[in-house]
Amino acid sequence: MKKIAIIGAGISGLFFANLLNQNSEYDFTIFEKKISLNLDDGYGIQLSVNSIKLLNQIGFNEIDKNKIYNPKKIFFINAQDNKKICDFEISKFNYDKNQYTTLKRSTLLKFLLEKISKNKIKFSTNLKNISYGKKLTLHFDENYVEEFDYLIVSDGVFSNTKSIILKKDCKPKYFNSLALRANIVDYQSKGISLYFGSNFHFVIYPVSQNNEFNFISVIKKELLDINTYTDQDFLQSTAEELYKKTKIDLNGKLTNIKSFPVYVSDKIEISENKNIYFLGDALFALPPSFAQGASQSIESSKELYEQMENNGSNYYEKRTKRLNSINWRSRLNYFSFHLSNPVFSLFRNSILKFLVKNNNFLKNYLGKIYKD
Ligand SMILES: Cc1cc2nc3c(=O)[nH]c(=O)nc-3n(C[C@H](O)[C@H](O)[C@H](O)COP(=O)(O)OP(=O)(O)OC[C@H]3O[C@@H](n4cnc5c(N)ncnc54)[C@H](O)[C@@H]3O)c2cc1C
Numbered sequence: 001m002k003k004i005a006i007i008g009a010g011i012s013g014l015f016f017a018n019l020l021n022q023n024s025e026y027d028f029t030i031f032e033k034k035i036s037l038n039l040d041d042g043y044g045i046q047l048s049v050n051s052i053k054l055l056n057q058i059g060f061n062e063i064d065k066n067k068i069y070n071p072k073k074i075f076f077i078n079a080q081d082n083k084k085i086c087d088f089e090i091s092k093f094n095y096d097k098n099q100y101t102t103l104k105r106s107t108l109l110k111f112l113l114e115k116i117s118k119n120k121i122k123f124s125t126n127l128k129n130i131s132y133g134k135k136l137t138l139h140f141d142e143n144y145v146e147e148f149d150y151l152i153v154s155d156g157v158f159s160n161t162k163s164i165i166l167k168k169d170c171k172p173k174y175f176n177s178l179a180l181r182a183n184i185v186d187y188q189s190k191g192i193s194l195y196f197g198s199n200f201h202f203v204i205y206p207v208s209q210n211n212e213f214n215f216i217s218v219i220k221k222e223l224l225d226i227n228t229y230t231d232q233d234f235l236q237s238t239a240e241e242l243y244k245k246t247k248i249d250l251n252g253k254l255t256n257i258k259s260f261p262v263y264v265s266d267k268i269e270i271s272e273n274k275n276i277y278f279l280g281d282a283l284f285a286l287p288p289s290f291a292q293g294a295s296q297s298i299e300s301s302k303e304l305y306e307q308m309e310n311n312g313s314n315y316y317e318k319r320t321k322r323l324n325s326i327n328w329r330s331r332l333n334y335f336s337f338h339l340s341n342p343v344f345s346l347f348r349n350s351i352l353k354f355l356v357k358n359n360n361f362l363k364n365y366l367g368k369i370y371k372d
Contacts, residue, residue, distance in 0.1 A: 002308075004028040005138055005148040008155035009037060009121055012280025012297035014112035016152055018058050019305040021115055030116075031125040031140070033155070037109055042183045042256065044207040044214025045105045046192070048370045051295035053098040054302050055111075061097050063111055068103040069206040070094075073191035076352060078345075080197065082247040085349045088356035090192065093370040100370075102192065102205045102214070108294075127161055136275060151276045152304070154297075157263050159282035165271050172263040174223045175287055177334075179262050180238060182254035184215040196348075197245055198340035201289070215254055217242060218262065218288060220338060229259045262288060268323065270316050277304055277315065284323045289337060290330035292369065296323065326369055 002025060006013045009032040020026040052060065072091040077084050090100050129139040135147040153161045162170045184204055192205040202217035219242070228234050235257050243251050265284040271277070280297030300319055307315045339345045355361045 001025060001027050002150060003135075003148045004150040004152060005136075005146070006030045006152045006154060007127055007161045008032065008153070008159075008280075008282065009034075010154060010156055010280060010297070011108065011112070011294045012282075012301050013152070013154035014109065014116065015054075015058075015298050016154065016279060016301040016305060017116050017120065018112060019301060022058075023309075028120060029146075030121045031127065031138075032121060032123050033126055035124050037113070039106045039110055039113075041106055042104050042207065042212060042214070043106075043181050043258075044102055044205060044216070045108060045294050046205065046291040047101045047103070047108075047298075048292070048295050049093050049095065049098040049100055050370050051298040052101050054298050056097055058115070060111060063107075066209045067107045068101050069208060070099040070101055071191045071205060075189070075191055075193045076349075076356075077193055077195045077248075078349070079195035079200075079202065079246040079248070085196075086353045086356050087191070088362070092362070093367060095371075102207055104207045104212075104214075107208075127164065130164060132273065136273075149275060150308070152279055153271075153277065153282045154279040154301075155282055157265070157281040157285040159278070162269070162278060162282055165273070165276055166269060170269065172285055173266050175262040175264045176220055176222065177218050177262045178221045178224075178229070178238070178259050179288065180215075180217040180219060180235075180242070180257065180259045182215040182239075182257040184213045184250070184253050185255060186253050187213045189213075194337070195246065195248070196337050196339070196345070198345075199338050200242065200245070201337035202242070202246075203291075215250075216288075218334070218337075223261060226261075229261065235259055268316070268320050279304060283319065284327075286323070286327055287330040287334055289334040290326055290369070292326050292330065296326065329365065329369065 004026055006017055006028055009030050013030055017028055017030055020028045072089060073087050074090050075084055075087045126141040127138055131137040136151050137147050139145050153159060155161050157172050187204060195202045199220040200217055204213055204215050207214050239254060239257055264287050268284050279300050286293050303318055304315050336348050339348055
């Protein structure tokens with residue numbers, strides 16, 4: 001029996017736990033810092049076929065279909081005049097039962113929690129230190145100590161566990177942007193609508209079959225005082241600034257508005273200890289402009305699980321290649337979504353109209369990420 005500690009009950013930690021659940025040789029405990037998981041919020045997440053394929057292997061295809069949406073198209077729209085530039089069929093990458101899916105983050109978390117016994121998750125825990133011997137001895141708050149064979153670090157972009165292991169401050173980098181999240185009412189669309197603006201973009205997509213839509217905007221902005229992000233006046237003024245920059249009438253339609261700074265990883269760092277692994281955002285946090293963070297969290301969990309099963313050793317090598325290829329795409333997306341010079345924007349739109357019809361480009365730029 002191998003004893004495994006998972007730090008962090010986010011998408012990567014929970015998916016990894018679901019994989020361990022399939023083999024009785026593994027005994028795992030998830031240590032989560034929060035007192036509980038937020039299973040009520042209506043914010044959305046996009047999952048491309050690469051991660052849906054892996055989720056289906058643990059029964060995601062049996063989820064209540066009313067709670068998810070399978071968009072067929074992405075519409076590219078100029079935010080300023082609300083005119084469509086072009087569209088393309090995201091569903092062309094679907095195969096078998098693996099379909100591009102949008103849903104509430106809470107729906108995904110509930111699904112991932114379904115097969116994990118409650119006693120496997122310890123909430124309000126905080127790892128303080130690790131001592132290294134034949135086993136890994138984890139020292140938590142309140143003098144709680146336990147020995148494990150493996151330590152899986154999945155505590156997100158600000159991973160404190162990574163700093164403890166690497167014995168240095170592993171701070172992520174501010175991505176010069178804030179994310180404004182909301183739900184949007186009175187909106188109609190059967191696909192993902194991606195609006196380009198000057199130094200911002202926003203995306204609206206359905207998160208269920210019940211006319212529920214997610215709104216997410218990424219806006220270029222310098223880093224602010226941390227308390228500002230939750231300040232109601234700041235949220236209101238940021239939203240109003242955005243309303244003025246687009247012809248689509250957002251005023252009064254956004255609910256549950258929240259904002260937070262966007263952080264990304266600088267480089268991939270690994271632990272020299274063969275029984276300690278970094279997963280998901282703790283390994284590498286991507287810019288949000290390719291919507292691959294959660295999908296990559298799921299992929300990384302699967303790859304690590306397979307390595308443990310097969311006594312392999314290429315987890316980090318494979319991950320590094322994969323993450324690099326997504327990282328540059330995310331940065332290129334961000335750059336082109338946010339162009340502020342009108343001439344460059346016109347040029348981008350013409351290129352985009354051409355590219356969405358070019359199967360070779362689509363296969364290389366998206367297919368490589370979605371299907372590999
Ligand atoms: C604006 C924005 C939009 C996004 N949209 C998408 C999208 O549409 N599609 C997509 O694929 N991805 C998207 N992502 C990325 C995605 O949300 C993340 O990549 C994904 O949630 C990472 O999962 P994780 O489990 O690694 O980390 P997290 O989801 O951050 O989970 C980490 C968990 O660890 C816990 N924790 C933290 N510190 C400790 C500690 N010291 N001890 C114990 N527990 C701890 C946290 O409370 C949390 O529960 C988006 C990201 C942003 C910023």
